[in-house]
Amino acid sequence: MTRRPIDLSQARVLISNDDGVHAPGIKVLEKAVRAVAREVWVVAPETEQSATSHSLTLRRPLRIRNVSDGRFAVDGTPTDSVLLGVNRVMKDLRPDIVMSGVNRGGNLGEDVHYSGTVAAAMEGALLGIPSVAFSQEYDDNRNVIWETSEFWMPKILERLAGYDFDPAILLNVNIPDCPPGEVTGMEVTRQGRRKIGGEIQDGRDPRGDAYYWVGVQRDEEKFQEGTDLDACRRKVISVTPLSLDLTAGRELERLREVFP
Numbered sequence: 001m002t003r004r005p006i007d008l009s010q011a012r013v014l015i016s017n018d019d020g021v022h023a024p025g026i027k028v029l030e031k032a033v034r035a036v037a038r039e040v041w042v043v044a045p046e047t048e049q050s051a052t053s054h055s056l057t058l059r060r061p062l063r064i065r066n067v068s069d070g071r072f073a074v075d076g077t078p079t080d081s082v083l084l085g086v087n088r089v090m091k092d093l094r095p096d097i098v099m100s101g102v103n104r105g106g107n108l109g110e111d112v113h114y115s116g117t118v119a120a121a122m123e124g125a126l127l128g129i130p131s132v133a134f135s136q137e138y139d140d141n142r143n144v145i146w147e148t149s150e151f152w153m154p155k156i157l158e159r160l161a162g163y164d165f166d167p168a169i170l171l172n173v174n175i176p177d178c179p180p181g182e183v184t185g186m187e188v189t190r191q192g193r194r195k196i197g198g199e200i201q202d203g204r205d206p207r208g209d210a211y212y213w214v215g216v217q218r219d220e221e222k223f224q225e226g227t228d229l230d231a232c233r234r235k236v237i238s239v240t241p242l243s244l245d246l247t248a249g250r251e252l253e254r255l256r257e258v259f260p
Contacts, residue, residue: 003164003167006097006161006162013097014041014090015040016045018048018120021073026101028150033157042072043085043090045077051115054122078116097129097165100132108174118172122242133171133173145179148179150180168243171241172240172241183235186236200212
C-alpha cells in the first residue's frame with residue numbers, strides 16, 4: 001500500500017475511544033473534527049474499556065446500539081468498535097481516517113501496549129486506514145483539564161490536514177497536563193520507557209480472601225530526551241509514529257547466525 005494524503009475538509013472520519021461513547025473526551029474530539037471534516041461517524045464502546053489493549057470479542061455476539069444520528073455504541077472493546085464501524089456501520093463507504101480519543105489520561109511509554117485508545121487506532125491502521133490516537137494527560141489528584149484539548153485539537157488537526165500517512169504506522173498524540181496557555185508547542189517524539197504496574201497493593205475482601213490491585217506507574221522526575229514522556233513533562237504536545245510491524249530488525253542477522 002502507498003502513502004495516503006488526507007484532505008480533512010473532504011474526509012469521512014470514524015471516531016472511537018476506550019472511555020465509552022458518552023465520555024467527555026470523545027465529545028471534545030467530535031466537536032473539533034466536525035468543525036473541519038465533511039462527515040463524522042462515532043462508533044465507540046458502550047462502557048469504559050480502559051487497558052483492554054487490542055482485545056477482540058470472539059466468544060459471544062456483539063450488538064450495536066444507535067445512540068443518536070451518526071453515533072453508535074458497541075457492547076464490546078475499542079477494537080470491536082472500529083472493526084464494526086468500518087465493516088458494518090460504514091460498510092457502504094469506508095472512512096478516510098480513524099481517530100481515537102481524546103483519552104482521559106496519557107498514553108505514553110509502555111502505556112501504548114495496554115491502551116484501548118491506541119488499540120482502536122491500531123485496528124484502523126490494520127484495516128489499511130490512516131489512524132491517530134489522542135490522549136489528554138492528567139493528575140489523578142485533580143480534574144482533567146479538558147480545556148487544553150479543546151484549545152489545541154484544532155491546531156493539531158490543522159497540522160494533520162494533507163499529511164500523507166504511511167499505512168504501516170499510526171500516530172499517537174499526547175497533550176500535556178497543564179492549562180492551554182502553558183503548552184509550549186508540538187514535537188515529534190519516540191516512545192519512551194515507563195513500566196506500569198510496579199506498585200501492587202495487597203488486601204483482604206470482607207470474606208478474608210486475598211486480593212491484589214495493580215497500582216500506578218513509576219513517578220519519575222526525568223525521562224530520556226526526545227521521548228513522548230520527556231515532551232509531556234516539558235508541557236509539549238507529543239506526536240509519536242508507532243509501527244504495526246513489531247519485528248526487531250536489528251536482531252534479524254544475529255538470529256540468522258543462531259538459526260542458519
